[in-house]
Amino acid sequence: MKEKKWDVIVIGSGPGGLACAAMLVKSGKRVLVLEKNDHVGGKPVTVERGGYRYELGPKLQVPMRDPAFRTLFRELGMEDRLGQVLLDAATLCYRPDGSGEFRVQVAPQTGDDPTPLFDLWDLDDSERERAIAAMAEMVSLDGDALDELDEVSMKDYLATLDVPWGLYSYMAMHANASLAEPIDRVAASEQLRIIQEIAASGGGGYYLGGFGRVLADVAAWLRANGAEILTRQRVGEILVSDGRVRGVATAGSDFHAPVVVSSAGIQPTVLKLVGERHFDQGFVERLRALEPGGGWATVRYFLDRPVLETGMALAYSDQSWWDLARARAVDDGEIPDEVTLFLTVPAVFDPTMAPAGKQCVIAGTLCSPDPLSKTIEPLYRRVDAMFERVFPAAWHAVERKECDGPLEVSDGTRDSVLPGQGGECVGLGQVVGQCGRLKPDPELPVDGLFLAGCDAGAPSMGTHQATGSGMKVAGLVERWFDHAYAT
Ligand SMILES: Cc1cc2nc3c(=O)[nH]c(=O)nc-3n(C[C@H](O)[C@H](O)[C@H](O)COP(=O)(O)OP(=O)(O)OC[C@H]3O[C@@H](n4cnc5c(N)ncnc54)[C@H](O)[C@@H]3O)c2cc1C
Structure with missing residues (x-):
């Protein structure tokens, strides 16, 4: 049989791979x-089990009103299918040191009034003024000023502003919840970009039918427009000779194309699929030193009645968020009593996601990305304890629960090729000195080989980052073809 001819082979069908494939098909x-x-779909998969539908991976879209998925759907002429649902209010629970109780505020997400947050932190008038000045400074930094902060941690950046403790503690929680990083390791440029997007476009969206439905729509568009998508096809090798990509090999077949775009992760792509021997040793050493982002320990609670009223809830204390010292203590087996809880409730956004009269609450907390970490099981139990303590009515309505963490994430998406890595929820760590302008180049030093997805190509949060990367890398691939045909 005559072999089909492909211009580009894309490895992986997560947001990065599919966005890149779609833009290339469009051109x-x-x-x-x-x-x-x-x-x-990659990590954004929405499963259907026991009458419920819910996400195994991402569950909230930041920014809310203008995510990269909207740009992609517009490019593909199907913006009306995006089915975005905006978060109208979030439940915020905070226990400052010295207080036995969690304070609770329901904060509307539609305006930009910080009063519910200031009340939550119990700021006095002068602290409110300082908080407003610091927040105004953070959202006013332009692109060049942000670039200057690629090598500064968020903790060090905040030290240059006179921020009240409540705001600092919130930012430390936000670094964990949004970037899966400790505040003294996350690059200020990355966290501030997300803060700016939230300030401009709101802090949490969802999609009718879930995140998985969005990716399934992109895949359907691709198939309808001539692309081929083969599932159950693990790429075992990227074929390279004379410094150029020739295609890929799976267990059963070889597929040939002059360009390969991999969304399998930079380290799995270079170390496992291509092989170190095709790269300069200095490049390989820099690549080995790239840190994985954090993992996520998830517990899903299935309730016998609807209890939570907002689509998102956060519970944290001054003791629950992790800086580097706390993260290392956990690695050493010291599991803290309190963990930060990030909760979403799909059926609040889309009532068809749960059987009538029931509710699924997805709770999670930051954890090691190591699929083999022994700290994940104890963290599930701390998630239970926090859920019971802060949301007792919901806890008493639990019929059953399920847990998953970095092992399942790695099995389902990213191969672990270096010790302690594989179960990261975003991709590479968005850490000081390794992101922004210092992030790996999506064009790898093998002719015709590109990366798309969270490891290269775009900043910001999770799916927004990966989709933005995919679209940008499609442009780089176009340029590669222009150049290849011109010479
Ligand atoms: C628990 C959890 C919670 C999250 N919460 C959020 C959130 O609330 N909001 C948000 O925006 N983001 C969130 N994220 C992050 C978001 O899911 C990721 O940032 C995003 O999916 C990364 O996209 P990607 O295309 O880079 O990679 P992936 O989504 O990981 O896709 C990569 C694809 O490549 C495939 N692949 C890998 N190796 C091979 C191979 N050798 N051959 C063939 N295929 C291969 C994988 O199977 C996978 O389908 C969360 C992630 C997790 C795990």
């Missing part, structure tokens, strides 16, 4: 997508 390229799982 007339013949694209093959190979996915090792039996479904498309």
Whole structure:
């Protein structure tokens, strides 16, 4: 049989891979997508179990009103299908040191009034003024000023502003919840970009039918427009000779194309799929030193009645968020009594996500990205304890629960090729000196080989970052073809 001809092979069908594939198909390229799982979507998968539908991976879209998925759907001429649902209010629970109780505020997400947050932190008038001045400074930094902060931690940046403790503690929690990083390791440039997006476009959206439905729509568009997507096709090798990409090999077949875009992660792509021997030793050493982002320990609670009224809830204390010292203590087996809880409730956004009269609450907390970490099981129990303590009515309505963490994330998406890595929820760590302008180049030093997704190509949060990267990398691939045909 005559072999089909492809211009580009995309490895992986997560947001990065599919966004890149779609933009390339739109510009007339013949694209093959190979996915090792039996479904498309990467981490954003929405499962259907026991009458419920819910996410195993991402569950809240930041920014709320203008995410990269909207840009992508507009580019593909199907913006009306995006089915975005905006968060109208969030429940915020905070226990400052010295207080036995958690304070609770329900904060509307539609305006920009910080009063509910200031009340939560119990700021006096002068602290409110200082908080407003610091927040105004953070959202007014332009792109160049942000670039200057690629090598500054958020903790060090905040030290240059006169921030009241309540705001600092909130930012430390936000670094964990939004970037899966400690505040003294996360690059200020990355966290501030997300803060600016939230300030401009709101802090949490969802999609009718869940995140998985959005990716399934992109895959359907691709198939309808001539791309081929093959699932259960694990790429075992990227074929390279004479410094150029030739295609990829799966267990059963070889597929050939002059360009390969990998969303399998930079370290798995270079160390496992291509092989170190094709790269300069200095490049390989820098790549080995790139840190994984944090993992996420998730517990899903299935309730016999609807209890939570907002689509998102946060519970944290001055003791619950992790800086580097606390993260290391956990690695050494010292599991803290309090953990930060990030909760979402899909059925508040889309009532069809749960059977009538029931509710699924997805709770999670930061954890090690190491699929083999022994600290994940104890963290599930701390999630239970916090959930019971802060949301007792919901706890008493629990019929059953399920847990998953970095092991399942790595099995489902990213291979672990270096010790302690594989179960990261975002991708590479968005840490000091390794992101922004210092993030790896999406064009790898093998002719025709590109990365798309969270490891290269765009800043910001999770799916927004990966989708933005995919679209940008499609542009780089176009340029590669322009150059290849011109010479
Ligand atoms: C628990 C959890 C919670 C999260 N919460 C949020 C959130 O609330 N908001 C948000 O925006 N983001 C969130 N994220 C992050 C978000 O899901 C990721 O940032 C995003 O999915 C990364 O996209 P990607 O395309 O880079 O990679 P992925 O989504 O990981 O996709 C990569 C794809 O490549 C495939 N693949 C890998 N190796 C091979 C191979 N050798 N051959 C073939 N296929 C291969 C994988 O199977 C996968 O389908 C969360 C993630 C997790 C795990």
